[in-house]
Amino acid sequence: MKKNYTIKDIAELAGVSKGTVDRVMHKRGKVSSKALEKVNKVLDKIEYKPNPIAKSLKNNKVYNIAILLPDANEDPYWLPCYEAIDQIENEFSHFGIKINKGLFKPYSTKSFKKAAELVISKKPDALLMVPLFNKEAEIIAEKCLEASIKIATFNNYIKDHKVNLEIGQNLFQSGRVAAKLFNMLFGKKASLAVLHIDEAFQNASHMQEKERGFKDYYTQKEDLDYSITVYNLNKNSKISLEENIESFLKTVHEVDGIFITTSKSYLLANPISSYLPNSIIIGYDLVAENIKFLKEDKIAFLIHQDPKKQVYLSLTRLIEFFLFDKAFQESVTLPIDIINTENYQQYLD
Amino acid sequence: MKKNYTIKDIAELAGVSKGTVDRVMHKRGKVSSKALEKVNKVLDKIEYKPNPIAKSLKNNKVYNIAILLPDANEDPYWLPCYEAIDQIENEFSHFGIKINKGLFKPYSTKSFKKAAELVISKKPDALLMVPLFNKEAEIIAEKCLEASIKIATFNNYIKDHKVNLEIGQNLFQSGRVAAKLFNMLFGKKASLAVLHIDEAFQNASHMQEKERGFKDYYTQKEDLDYSITVYNLNKNSKISLEENIESFLKTVHEVDGIFITTSKSYLLANPISSYLPNSIIIGYDLVAENIKFLKEDKIAFLIHQDPKKQVYLSLTRLIEFFLFDKAFQESVTLPIDIINTENYQQYLD
DNA sequence: TTGTACGCGTTATCAC
């Protein structure tokens, strides 16, 4: 009848005291074999799940979670993450959860290192970060390991490095999603371009994964007549991003589909109408400028990486680990949302 | 400095006892104007948020939530809902939440009424239901109102009837999503068909909303050369669904896109290759058979209505209302997920 | 080796 047994219930059933039951369950020893047997007998019969609420009630401990992510002033892509953080802080303020934001410039490894050092110096219980720079992130992760700080990543992965929790999209697969969409649109014959547009190279592995997935899809398809050309339009010391895009547009003739592997599609979407009015763009991320061009049909599809959900989920998992001893699933892969003019609204909450 | 004030803190600051503070905050009266003023003064200064954990700790009350939905044996579409229920039961068992499932046959109003009567007779605190049959659902909702049972719906809506909580997809908009996809695929010229395939008419309003949205998209677009024909392929006393589909396929020649407004695309997907090998299908829902044909490229896109998420969210909102006095947002609209061969996997969890 | 008592924050009840 009764659903949730309490320690008290078990104690009564076993004819011992609460303390003894507790000692048995937590294996603190100091229990006579007789009592142990009695308690175990009861525990075998019923299903006991400790009440996590009561557990956390007593908990005076404050858990500090540091989160290391790019400054949204530098790239609006990160803005939704801040909302998620606010939400979590609100939701869990009574559980003694403190979140400490560390912001860095997404194009500067120095800034990343500095911000990382700062948050780590405060000895948080966990560090959740966007490992934009692989080498540097690896060093940070190593330091966390030494200081026994739980380490989690979102949005990106650290290559060949174990972390406690890894949340993100399957980037390779999202490249395949874009390829499939083009395949549907163009059928047997298509000339395609993959564009890596980014202020710097920090997203290198990110972009390459998407490119790999994209190509993989076409490679696997037989009897398709296609061409894929890859362009890197990064800013460098001499040429600005805009100039780079301009010269790309001038060189290229006749391309059916353009797959842009970053959130910067909007930089291409406007000038392209003069040069390649019939080309179709698939890009990433629901940033305001992309949505604007989506609505104008200058971008056909956007793939939504849902950074807000990524942060929300990461933090939830970390908190559940601390408060309720819930083990974490090492790697969580989120859905790859396909967005067009008609469904973007619902994804913005 | 201190983040969360407790009742004890307030009592000390106001120079009264915890009991008095409690009486003030819960407006139970029996407080002198002097004491009231003192407490209010403190409450104005600080921000007090009661600790929901401690609250629910004391709560002996069991909340019964009834959920009325179709039997998944009759239609696998509903299967994921059961998982959501299990998950919720697990998650909230310690909060005194009991869920009582009432199953009905999705083609029988009698069965619906019977199941509804049964769950209502147990006087639950809330009833969450799929209002497949509008008239009958309205009557049930009315009864709940009288018995002051909170009433929530998911998947469908009750037309012109207020409920406490309404969760689902914007069906009209999802029709537009399908239309947009076809528009992208076919460009200026297209002959299109809308198919309502269903064992009975229970989904009538459901299907019509989608049809309306689909047509609306094309109506708004100027300079498109298109035709849209609507077919109702319902089972009736004389003809089976399969026969009906067969005769549809024999009559129709040359259709570019077929939009199927129910989860029954799989019934068409197989026979169609012999009759209309070049037609492209967009359907609804990630049921196993649809996914099979999606993978075989016999279905181009599926729109995911995520019934599991709908149930999970509905129940969460109800529970938060009961346990934490969280007011509910009356109407919640979930994203319209576009699914193809490359991203279906991630949506299946 | 075992039982008991206390604290966590809220709320209901019981004396005064």
Add this chain to the structure above:
DNA sequence: GTGATAACGCGTACAA
């Protein structure tokens, strides 16, 4: 009217 106190379930320190 009001203040003190018990109870909710768990963990733990301490006394027996």
